Amino acid sequence: MSVSSKMCTHEDLVLIKLDASDRRQVIGEMAERVLSKGLITREFIDDVIEREQEYPTGLEFEIPIAIPHIGVGCNRSFLSLATLKTPVDFESMDGSEKILPVEIVVLFGITNQDDQVDLLKKFIFAFQEVENLKKIRAAGEPAEIIAMLDVLLDDCLDFTV
Amino acid sequence: MFRLTVACGGGIVTTTLVTDQLKDALKKAKIQHRVTPAKITQIANIQDQDMIVVTGKTTVKNVNNIPIMIGISLIMGVGDTQFIEEFLKRVKEIEEAKTHGSN
Numbered sequence: 001m002s003v004s005s006k007m008c009t010h011e012d013l014v015l016i017k018l019d020a021s022d023r024r025q026v027i028g029e030m031a032e033r034v035l036s037k038g039l040i041t042r043e044f045i046d047d048v049i050e051r052e053q054e055y056p057t058g059l060e061f062e063i064p065i066a067i068p069h070i071g072v073g074c075n076r077s078f079l080s081l082a083t084l085k086t087p088v089d090f091e092s093m094d095g096s097e098k099i100l101p102v103e104i105v106v107l108f109g110i111t112n113q114d115d116q117v118d119l120l121k122k123f124i125f126a127f128q129e130v131e132n133l134k135k136i137r138a139a140g141e142p143a144e145i146i147a148m149l150d151v152l153l154d155d156c157l158d159f160t161v
Numbered sequence: 162m163f164r165l166t167v168a169c170g171g172g173i174v175t176t177t178l179v180t181d182q183l184k185d186a187l188k189k190a191k192i193q194h195r196v197t198p199a200k201i202t203q204i205a206n207i208q209d210q211d212m213i214v215v216t217g218k219t220t221v222k223n224v225n226n227i228p229i230m231i232g233i234s235l236i237m238g239v240g241d242t243q244f245i246e247e248f249l250k251r252v253k254e255i256e257e258a259k260t261h262g263s264n
Contacts, residue, residue, distance in 0.1 A: 055170030055201075055217070059237065071173045093175070094233045095201075095217030113173040120177050128238035 005077065005115045006158035007108065008039065009149065013080035013161075014142035023090050023102075024049055027068050030080045030107045037078075037161050040109060044073030048107070056091035063133040064100040066090040067108070074109030077116065079123075079157070081106050081145060083137050103137055119156040126152035163187065163194040163252055164209065167232075168201050169216040179216050179235045186245045192252060204229065211255050214248070228255075 013033055020026040031045040048070050057067045064087070087101035106127070110116055126132055132152060139145045150157055165183065169175040176198050187194040197210070201221075204213050208225045214232040223229060230248060234240035 061237070067174065069174060093170075093217060093236070094231075095170075095219055110173050113177045117177055117181050120174050121181065124174065124178055124236065125238065 005112065005119065006156055007077045007079045007110075007116075007119060007153070008158045008161040009079040009081075009146065010037070010159060010161045011142040011146055012037065013078070014145045015080075015082040016139060016142060016145075017085040018082045018105075019085040020088055023052060023066070023068075023088055026082060026084065026088055026105050027052060027107060030082050030105065034078060034080050034107065034109075039074070039076050039078045039161065041073040041075070044070065044109065047073055052090070056093055058090035058092045058098075058100040058102055059127070060092055060094075060098070060100055061128065061133060062130040063104065063137060064090070064102045065104045065106065065127060065133065066100075066102045067106045067127075069108045069110065071110050071113060074111055076161075077109060077111045077119075078161075079106065079108045079149070079153075081136070081149070083139065083145075104133060119153070122153050122156055163192050163256060164211045165194055165196045166199050166204070166207055166210045166213045166227075167196060167216070168199040168204050168213055170201050175216040175236055179214060179232050182235050182241070182245070183214060183232075183248065186249055187252070190249050190252075192249075192256065211259075212251065 027049050034040050048068050051070050052068045059065050082105045087103050089099045090102040092098040167180045180196050205221050210227050213229045234244045
């Protein structure tokens with residue numbers, strides 16, 4: 001896969017036991033880090049929070065996760081992950097308006113969805129496995145999560161950021 | 162030609178993943194198809210399509226009576242095989258009805 005279709009990530013984009021009270025705060029803190037690396041525009045932050053309101057991304061896996069993302073305002077495809085100190089409410093993606101106590105949030109941006117189908121498949125398949133989610137949740141250091149993602153998203157990640 | 166619309170809430174991941182899996186299933190079943198993306202807000206008025214698959218629960222009905230299936234299991238990875246089976250079954254029924262001119 002060419003570099004441009006890889007997702008960039010970095011230890012600085014991984015937050016362990018983030019202490020936040022609501023989804024706006026979670027997404028905001030994660031996005032600020034991504035912004036500081038020049039990977040997104042400031043508009044991205046407002047847009048992704050707004051999008052989460054309208055089209056929630058909570059997924060009711062055994063360990064609930066949320067995958068807020070948009071494709072606009074993103075200079076390079078990227079992935080940021082946070083494990084939360086205490087679960088934060090996100091609404092379920094299935095439109096049922098169910099509130100999920102999310103423990104892991106993956107904020108990401110995709111520049112070209114057609115090119116990146118394989119990456120998205122690996123991404124969702126990785127997070128469908130509860131064993132992966134358990135390991136991610138238990139991680140004590142960003143480096144551990146980066147190492148796991150590197151394996152799970154085999155060849156789809158770019159760490160030069 | 163089976164005309165499918167995949168509608169989701171403005172996300173990229175959901176449209177891409179669902180479209181990809183449905184296209185795969187249709188290809189394997191050797192059913193000619195054309196897939197068009199749409200937003201969930203548009204589905205009420207869609208026309209000239211044979212089916213709509215949405216990735217979020219919705220109570221909206223299509224004014225042209227186009228059947229709607231909810232494909233969230235394709236994102237969750239739970240019940241996805243059954244969904245695909247049911248999907249293909251309905252696709253074949255719809256295509257049959259077309260060939261017999263009852264459309």
